[in-house]
Amino acid sequence: MTTSEILNGIKKLRVLVVGDICLDRWCTYDPATSEPSRETGIPRLGVVSTEVTPGGGGTVANNLAALRTGKVAVLGARGDDGFGFELDGALRKRGISTDQMVEVQQWQTFTYTKLINGQSGVEDQPRVDFISTRPLPREAEARIVANVASAMEEFDVMVVADQAETSAGGVVTPAVRDAILGIARKYPDKVFLVDSRKRVHLFRGVMIKPNRDEAEAASKELLGTVDFKRLREHLAAKAMLVTDGVRGALVVEEGKETWAQAHAIEKPVDICGAGDSFAAGAALVMALAADPVAAANFGNLVASVTIMKKGTGTASPEEIFEAVGPALR
Numbered sequence: 001m002t003t004s005e006i007l008n009g010i011k012k013l014r015v016l017v018v019g020d021i022c023l024d025r026w027c028t029y030d031p032a033t034s035e036p037s038r039e040t041g042i043p044r045l046g047v048v049s050t051e052v053t054p055g056g057g058g059t060v061a062n063n064l065a066a067l068r069t070g071k072v073a074v075l076g077a078r079g080d081d082g083f084g085f086e087l088d089g090a091l092r093k094r095g096i097s098t099d100q101m102v103e104v105q106q107w108q109t110f111t112y113t114k115l116i117n118g119q120s121g122v123e124d125q126p127r128v129d130f131i132s133t134r135p136l137p138r139e140a141e142a143r144i145v146a147n148v149a150s151a152m153e154e155f156d157v158m159v160v161a162d163q164a165e166t167s168a169g170g171v172v173t174p175a176v177r178d179a180i181l182g183i184a185r186k187y188p189d190k191v192f193l194v195d196s197r198k199r200v201h202l203f204r205g206v207m208i209k210p211n212r213d214e215a216e217a218a219s220k221e222l223l224g225t226v227d228f229k230r231l232r233e234h235l236a237a238k239a240m241l242v243t244d245g246v247r248g249a250l251v252v253e254e255g256k257e258t259w260a261q262a263h264a265i266e267k268p269v270d271i272c273g274a275g276d277s278f279a280a281g282a283a284l285v286m287a288l289a290a291d292p293v294a295a296a297n298f299g300n301l302v303a304s305v306t307i308m309k310k311g312t313g314t315a316s317p318e319e320i321f322e323a324v325g326p327a328l329r
Helices: 001-010 057-066 082-093 138-154 175-184 212-223 228-235 275-287 292-306 318-325
Strands: 014-019 021-028 047-056 071-075 077-080 103-105 111-117 128-130 155-160 191-196 238-242 249-253 256-260
Touching: 001 077, 001 275, 014 047, 014 057, 014 238, 021 057, 021 082, 047 082, 047 111, 057 071, 057 155, 057 275, 071 228, 077 082, 103 138, 111 238, 138 175, 138 212, 155 175, 155 275, 175 191, 191 275, 212 228, 212 238, 228 249, 238 275, 249 292, 256 292, 256 318, 275 292, 292 318
Parallel strands: 014 071, 014 155, 021 111, 077 103, 155 191
Antiparallel strands: 021 047, 111 128, 238 249, 249 256
């Protein structure tokens, strides 16, 4: 497919992002106001402005929306706190449906807070992350499972964002994972792409997108050694896309391995969120072309645009068209 055909096809696709839908808060502080507290003597940072954007799986959804996907929705959990309110607003502002989100009472919305020096523009202070390490309440888990079971009828693609690195607190619990895999078996002609930081080895029968470290860890967990071919076979993965930074992505399919080369970028501005932008682009092209290599190539293209922006950037169709060059349009 040409780039023009892909960008036109994207407009007709409907994508559901399931998992840890988080909030990013970009807080700019003024070093001149960073003096010790009068009451306690503890050093303080004076935040003078804040920007909020979707984070975690919300970054995938944000990339999908920026590419002008026909419909983008998220399915996850948010708290009844102020951060949950901000997350809902940030998603809706970008045209992302939150109808499938489950609000959990007395639950803390997963939030990444990043502190940026207003003079240098550099994130130079420790992050303050609001996380949960207790299990998702059973009632909320049951509602998420029910939404997974009922929602997929109206979508062409599901992207699973299993971001949590703790054993509890994430949205993709064993019950939710089982529901996702059950729906994938029910709709074998639809695209299910899974991105899991710690548990990719628990997903069977779907397309998986680990980075190299995650793939190696999963292979050692299951096989005792690093063997991507056997890992894909063991998980019965329709394809495995192993992202590997500047090298691009290794596409592992039945009987073959192919490198999808990254677009050469000499001085990337910020690689944060590159994997999420890759996942968004790859999932869309997989739905359009059913070709894992073409999917990885487009994922690399999207990531090459987003890493030239500060923060978790996105790529518009116009930027994609410009980046690909005349020969491939």
